[in-house]
Amino acid sequence: MDRLTKQIDFIIEIDKLKHILRQSRVTDGSRRENDVEHSWHLAVMTMLLAEYASEPIDILRTVKMVLIHDIVEIDAGDTFIYSAAARDAVEEIERAAADRLFGMLPDDQASEFRALWDEFEARVTPEARFARALDRLQPIMLNYANQGGPWREHEVTAEHAMSFNMPILEQGAPKLAEFAEKLFLDAQEKGYFHDG
Numbered sequence: 001m002d003r004l005t006k007q008i009d010f011i012i013e014i015d016k017l018k019h020i021l022r023q024s025r026v027t028d029g030s031r032r033e034n035d036v037e038h039s040w041h042l043a044v045m046t047m048l049l050a051e052y053a054s055e056p057i058d059i060l061r062t063v064k065m066v067l068i069h070d071i072v073e074i075d076a077g078d079t080f081i082y083s084a085a086a087r088d089a090v091e092e093i094e095r096a097a098a099d100r101l102f103g104m105l106p107d108d109q110a111s112e113f114r115a116l117w118d119e120f121e122a123r124v125t126p127e128a129r130f131a132r133a134l135d136r137l138q139p140i141m142l143n144y145a146n147q148g149g150p151w152r153e154h155e156v157t158a159e160h161a162m163s164f165n166m167p168i169l170e171q172g173a174p175k176l177a178e179f180a181e182k183l184f185l186d187a188q189e190k191g192y193f194h195d196g
Contacts, residue, residue: 010105054172072117141183148192
């Protein structure tokens, strides 16, 4: 296969991401968001909110990272982030998915995409820490906008949501962490969480 054929095959394959539904609902609560919508939203958030990163970031590198970070869900599916057991069970499946999917590309692009995905997972760079912070903030904003739909549906308490999300937000974007904390507290006051 030549380079263009590999690239086109990959482009066709990642169209499947449009069918991977997340637990988060769109702001009006009418339906579940898909992975492509989520990744696009994070890319726009990166461009708009980069000034709030805890350290200077390469915006283009971060945009690339958020656009490809969930491609592995084509094989692994969406994992409900508040379930530790589900997250642990999917790690190996996601690594195998990264091997398969990024392996479809020409070698140079396969290496770049896999490195970006690994970087996102490891959170060792300012770009990865900021990308992970946005990955946590976006569903918080959606859940708040639709009055806590998935939080109540999955019996997530405010304490659980805050303890799970705040460290990652604080590490990657302290100012955005402050914003998220206000959303959490307001959501708790409004009854958007499971009472526990």
